[in-house]
Amino acid sequence: MRLFLVDDHPVVRAGLVALLGGEPDMEIVGEAAGGAEALRGITAREPDVVLMDLQLGDGIDGVEVTRRIRELPSPPQVLVLTTYESDADIMRAIDAGATGYLLKACPPDELFQGIRAAARGETVLSTKVATRMMKRMRDPGTALSAREVEILELLASGEGNREIARRLFITEATVKTHLVHIYSKLGVETRTAAVTAAVERRLIRLP
């Protein structure tokens, strides 16, 4: 089984090399610290499974790299292995074509089995991740509308309600209505808390 590692932390890459080197059925055929390097290496080495971190340091992030990998002819399986477990991260990764989503905090055995499952094309999720997905399914009320995300982005740049209204060509009253909905969906009570909650859930991105 040919593996390719994408992670911007040399320590983590070395760790995976050491861990996976002990498994006789696995062979690491390449590594990359960034997105562009990963795409070059993967087209050249044609691995079976790519272990992908989402935070890559350089501009392009792991989700985008995953999407481009899956657009290659006869693409490898992409197994996300990262620290974070926000709804938005998971959904975006799956949407981009990831075969699975594991956390770095998971026990090594779960990692080994996950890689083998991913190589067979099976979807594999960390138990914590699976739990979160289930909760989300059961409560679809927490999904923000596109308009609400638009409001959140202006909120995050520190604009007042008046300015947000002006930029979106709506009235201040409408902005406040949206805000009430956003607070309710995010489970917060103030605009500032809404911004941090949205950033944590990767609903929006700070520039």
Add this chain to the structure above:
Amino acid sequence: MRLFLVDDHPVVRAGLVALLGGEPDMEIVGEAAGGAEALRGITAREPDVVLMDLQLGDGIDGVEVTRRIRELPSPPQVLVLTTYESDADIMRAIDAGATGYLLKACPPDELFQGIRAAARGETVLSTKVATRMMKRMRDPGTALSAREVEILELLASGEGNREIARRLFITEATVKTHLVHIYSKLGVETRTAAVTAAVERRLIRLP
């Protein structure tokens, strides 16, 4: 040289074991995933250097663990090895008694040399971290005081002025005074904008 690892990611611990195992002068005498486990292990094994992550998953964080380690009789050197590089993280770690601050994204050689330097009691900083500190020194006009950063962190969690005051055992009036200074230093006009500005400048980090 006796080393002790504290990191909640099994993958990272395995990576460090593999990396450092190749260095003849280094020996890993113990590991821990959480704070309490770390304190027990360190008192038992008496390492020379502790490699400490700041995010430990369980309640107690790496800064607090570092502080308690340094309060032990004849304490080991604590070298922080983490993903983040915010001013607040760095300052709090140093203040807690850390000997140095390295990033997981640093090249392995820098890690090896850093550990040897830490064992000799020398202060060691990643180049990125050192650069940030220098910039901070050169432009003290925009440097926030420790108290102001403290306010910012509560601000970022969405607390109102009253709650911030209560938590810091000061009055609301004082909080507002700090906020005016913070706005001025960050060049913003609202609390929400202050949070995003602080996050962008890595003065604080969202949880």
Add this chain to the structure above:
DNA sequence: ACGGCGGTCAACCGATCGGTTGATGCGCCG
């Protein structure tokens, strides 16, 4: 066709925030 949902708007009120002025005490440094 009807209901549900998302988006829009209005008017209102209390609570909070932003900003000002002015003041005190503390530690540090030239």
Add this chain to the structure above:
DNA sequence: CGGCGCATCAACCGATCGGTTGACCGCCGT
């Protein structure tokens, strides 16, 4: 020693925000 920066507190005011209620319209799916 005399400043200077930092932290602390007070009182005040207008502006803004948070929250409510109620309403209208258009789209979509059963």
